[in-house]
Amino acid sequence: MSHFALRKTLNYNRSRVQKRFTLLFILQQTREQSTKECPKNAEDYEYIQKSKVPTMHFQASLPRLPIPKLEDSCRKYLDAQKPLLNEEQFAFTKTCVNQFLESEGQPLHKELLSIDKKNRHTSYISEYWFDMYLRDRQPLPINYNPMLVYSQETDKRYNDQLVKATNLVVSSIRFLKSLRAGILEPEVFHLNPKKSNTEFFRTFTGMLPSWLAWYGAFLLKAYPLDMSQYANLFNSTRIPEQGKDRISLDKSARHMVVMRGGHFYAFDILNQDGTIISPKKVAANLNFILQSKTSESESPVGILTGAERNQWAEARAHLSKIGNEEILKKIDSAAFVLVLDDQSIGDETNDEDYRKMVRHFLHGDGINRWFDKSFSLIITKDGFAGLNFEHSWGDGVAILRYFQDVKADITKNPWFRPEDRVLISNVNPQVESLKFNLDGKMKEIIQTEQEKYRKWVDSLSIAHMIYEGFGKEECKKFGVSPDAIMQLAFQLALYKQEGRSVATYESCSTSAFKHGRTETIRPCTEYTKAVCATMVNKDSGISAAELKKMIVDCSKAHTELVKNAAMGQGFDRHLFALKKMQEKLGKKTSLFEDPAYTAINQNILSTSTLSAPIVIAGGFGPVVPDGFGIAYMIQDKRLGAVVTSYSKHRSANDYVKNLQAAFEDIHKVMATP
Structure with a gap:
């Protein structure tokens, strides 16, 4: 997940943590010291960094990945299914979910909570995900x-x-x-780097014991990330x-x-x-x-x-x-x-x-x-x-x-x-x-x-595109999330091509938690479907101003999805763990037997970004035979994507042409006074 998403999602209730500290006097007693960079001489040839804060200093105090409430996961799951199902299908799926929530899923959820409580050294998803x-x-x-x-x-x-x-x-x-020497700078996400990515921060957090260190970083609006994978x-x-x-x-x-x-x-x-x-x-x-x-x-x-x-x-x-x-x-x-x-x-x-x-x-x-x-x-x-x-x-x-x-x-x-x-x-x-x-x-x-x-x-088809002149800077000016615009464009391109919405996956890191892996953002929403239908239907009668508001609403809904996913409050990993629990116990439930559950996990659009100025290309394959693998980048003044598909099922070239048109359509609407 890109860092701008964390910026909007990792704002915990700061007052709760502040009450636990009487250590703020340290802030006034510490002095600025330089983190040792490796000058170019033989003595320091051995190390790329010499951090004063040990690499794993924050690991012991990282918060644990939360298990969402069962009712929240069921509600969010139904929200994700709405744009994908017709009325009859959705009614059946809703019945299955209600049955799962009221009876079938309760013992599974209870057992998952019990196992998680006994394994506080890790996250509930880690073992299942490796497996x-x-x-x-x-x-x-x-x-x-x-x-x-x-x-x-x-x-x-x-x-x-x-x-x-x-x-x-x-x-x-x-x-x-x-x-290996423990002197690689710990991975930390800074909400405001100018204020927290400082030697003052390093001195202060470095003086705290490991079991308190995360909280010290939190006070300064910085969020250490899990480094167990390293x-x-x-x-x-x-x-x-x-x-x-x-x-x-x-x-x-x-x-x-x-x-x-x-x-x-x-x-x-x-x-x-x-x-x-x-x-x-x-x-x-x-x-x-x-x-x-x-x-x-x-x-x-x-x-x-x-x-x-x-x-x-x-x-x-x-x-x-x-x-x-x-x-x-x-x-x-x-x-x-x-x-x-x-x-x-x-x-x-x-x-x-x-x-x-x-x-x-x-x-x-x-x-x-x-x-x-x-x-x-x-x-x-x-x-x-x-x-x-x-x-x-x-x-x-x-x-x-x-x-x-x-x-x-x-x-x-x-x-x-x-x-x-x-x-x-x-x-x-x-x-x-x-x-x-x-x-x-x-x-x-x-x-x-x-x-x-x-x-x-x-048999693999590969296409790519760069859309110049529309990037982070202009999205901010329009008051919309750049990532939301990218995801809307992916939906619109498919809608132009096939006239429908499909199951879509966007990867989101949960590395803000101990042994966090990823959570799924479901960017295909009722909001994106409405925008796509309106933009494809030239005779919709909706004004440019109304359409612009619809896109802004899309962005708000997407930002909320990103927030939930990054905070471990999505539904996919929770349901995945419950399904594994069900298999372990040899049971069957209506939710997981419902064809709609299988369908939503057959992601036709699989998307992920590792945007960085030094990356000139990134890519991966489709996750299903008839899908698209979309690796995308967001820069200040341009947007781009590398798209893969299997030629037998879908054309990456055709999709990219529609994606180019989607960017043009969205940009035109947002740039309208």
């Missing part, structure tokens, strides 16, 4: 793994593949070491197993794995004493790999990580059986996987090259990928860099923090310069080549999976 991800047998790429692409460096010399790879590796390990950012991987995968973590490993042409290499990035190897050694090792004359692998094992999970589990078991267990462990335990591709993207301002870039980082041809790793850092021959990350271990908040901090470091503090290339010729590379032992059966499996993968990714 949901790890049990799904669908392939990871497109279905689950999102991607992000960095903007290029302004000094083109630093976009050289070797130079960029070296700097990204060094900065990544500096981030890792700061995280543990699995490095040295982590998802292991395929029959029925349910597992996450493996090995913090003792000191190496990283590099892929090129479907081949695997490894080298230590930490010395035995835990210090980072020099930038020249990193560069020498990477240069050795880049200069290797080895042709592309004829049997790329990495393609198997893009297979159906049970099939990959079976294939992996065979790989281990024929003598590859140590290589697999080497990949699994690596800090991360660096992917060096021999393909070039071209010019990201060219539409064709932009779509090529999205495809390349979202799925590629699967030959030079290992989709199971917590994240893979991918760098093309012409220096485009980005991430493809596995989703079960964590969400966008953690990955975006790493993404942004590393970008800032390589831009402001590059440890390897283009002119340093001449210095690596005297450095002896220390690279281990990881060669899989493959029998005839394994080679046949790999070939089969390659063919399946190629057909699958070829």
Whole structure:
């Protein structure tokens, strides 16, 4: 979820907390001190940050994710169903919900509350959410793994593949070491950064014990976020197993794995004493790999990580059986996987090259990928860099923090310069080549999976659009939420295309709570449906002023939905947990047997944003075969989206054309005096 949403949602009842404090005198006794940034010298080469507030300082005092009242969830669920059902369907669904509220759901809700009370160290959704991800047998790429692409460096010399790879590796390990040492700045959302994102804030909260620290931040209108997911950012991987995968973590490993042409290499990035190897050694090792004359692998094992999970589990078991267990462990335990591709993207301002870039980082041809790793850092021959990350271990908040901090470091503090290339010729590379032992059966499996993968990714349609001149600034002037305008446009585009409203998902972080994951915002509302019907029907007789008011009402309703979701007061995760509780107890209820419940969770429009100036592309696949995956960005003066769909079911190109028209229509109405 974008930060502007939290700004409107995290305003707790401040007076309740203030009464608990007699510590305000500390504010007058502390003095301003500078958080230690890492100056560019050998002594501080090891860390990307040296925060005076320990990384996990706020974790112990984070508030717990609330379980909504059953009646509230039922009411909000019915509100979300109204624009999707006809009168007869809605009447039936209402009957099912009433029965659930009055009888069937009560024991489930009571049991959920009881279990939550016994597990105060976590959230009620955490275990269910991990389980949901790890049990799904669908392939990871497109279905689950999102991607992000960095903007290029302004000094083109630093976009050289070797130079960029070296700097990204060094900065990544500096981030890792700061995280592990507990000196990475805690993740905090500041309602008013000018007043709270200060050394005064850090000194004050840093002096409080961990069990009080969150409350101290709260007094200053700042909200520390959950950082439990960061543990699995490095040295982590998802292991395929029959029925349910597992996450493996090995913090003792000191190496990283590099892929090129479907081949695997490894080298230590930490010395035995835990210090980072020099930038020249990193560069020498990477240069050795880049200069290797080895042709592309004829049997790329990495393609198997893009297979159906049970099939990959079976294939992996065979790989281990024929003598590859140590290589697999080497990949699994690596800090991360660096992917060096021999393909070039071209010019990201060219539409064709932009779509090529999205495809390349979202799925590629699967030959030079290992989709199971917590994240893979991918760098093309012409220096485009980005991430493809596995989703079960964590969400966008953690990955975006790493993404942004590393970008800032390589831009402001590059440890390897283009002119340093001449210095690596005297450095002896220390690279281990990881060669899989493959029998005839394994080679046949790999070939089969390659063919399946190629057909699958070829069926994916990708389109994108940028709407210039309408962004955050003008939305604020109009008095509407930029996110609400984006979501209204998504509804209007579909309405133009198909004349109906459909189940829609917008991701919202609940990281303001301990072990929070995400909640669903349901942006398809009666308000958006009314606006869409009016704008499509040119003879509605509604004036521009009335239509503008309808859009403002849409924005208000959407802002309330965002507020509820961010505060853990949506309905989706609550009902999801109750359904899991029902399955565990072997019961059936009218609400979950209702076809409308299945339908609302078949999200035709799946949307999410990770807006940041350094992101030039982001994307993910549709969550249902006949749906659209919409990754969108909101900037000061422009709005944009990357849209994916399967060509057999829906056209991403047609949708984007309608989305462009939707933006134009909405902008015209809002700009009318």
